[in-house]
Amino acid sequence: MTQPGKTPSDSQVDSYYLLMPDQANAYGTAFGGVIMAWIDMTAAMAAQKHSGTQIVTASIESMSFLEPIRIGEHVHLRARVIYTGHTSMQVEVRVLRENPMKNIKGLATTAYLTFVAIDEENHPVQVAPLLPQTDEERMCYQQAQQRYQSRKK
Template sequence: MEPRPARLSRTYMTDLVLPPDTNQFGTIFGGKVMAYIDKIAAISAMRHARQRVVTASSDSLDFLAPIRVGQAIHLEAFVTYAHKTSMEVFVKVLAENLLTGETVITARSYLTFVAIDEEGRPVEVPPVLPETEEEKAHYESAPRRREQRLARRQAASQGEFPMP
């Protein structure tokens, strides 16, 4: 298969954080952010594979700063690496003060998706072609994350819960 540039999977999403989206502190619920992350990552993976996809894992989700009611939540995702039938997707979440234009990175996450056919069987995906420095950095570090992911998965299947 011909490699596909990572830029073709880039996906952006923006929404306004309203009171029903927030907790008693006026900041967005973590679960709401997680749902946005899973959705945008799935879209990015589908753009890369041009296939149906399912979430296989969420390797990490680091909350770095709160997003407050009245701010915009802005997400950016792209496929960083592909291996046979799976794809790693990086998601960056920002908060934007719509009155000042100030933005702050509020979360980062890596997820893995598997491309599937109509019967739910895994199908091959094209390799990723990184072009920018950011894409190259994620691409080059992806095999290490994949090894860690596979080791965690193996340990979990044996009833173990290893520390990272």
């Protein structure tokens, strides 16, 4: 039975961190693996909000580190589901850095991940269709659909 649709905003999750010295590399900027773990966690919560089921990470399609994040900066991750297949969901994560003392803000990282909804026996289960509302959400949906279709080929 088809489930009622949900919008990208229905699944939005925001996470906040302060970058500490033990999360940095030898140059005083964020260690990529720490940011990846925060991205996976925030994206997983968005996928779970959409599906209302257990989920697993199936793939990380892309991760682009655009600007370094320095020790002491605030890190804001925003995740939302941007595309759904039958049982899979593509999630976009945008990572923003902010230094309120120096009035610096920037887009530090972007990532696209695919999660699959599963039942208690780990079998994939259908998810609610996504209903993009705005032009920007429709554009993200189309781009994600192209990634989904190219992977299927």
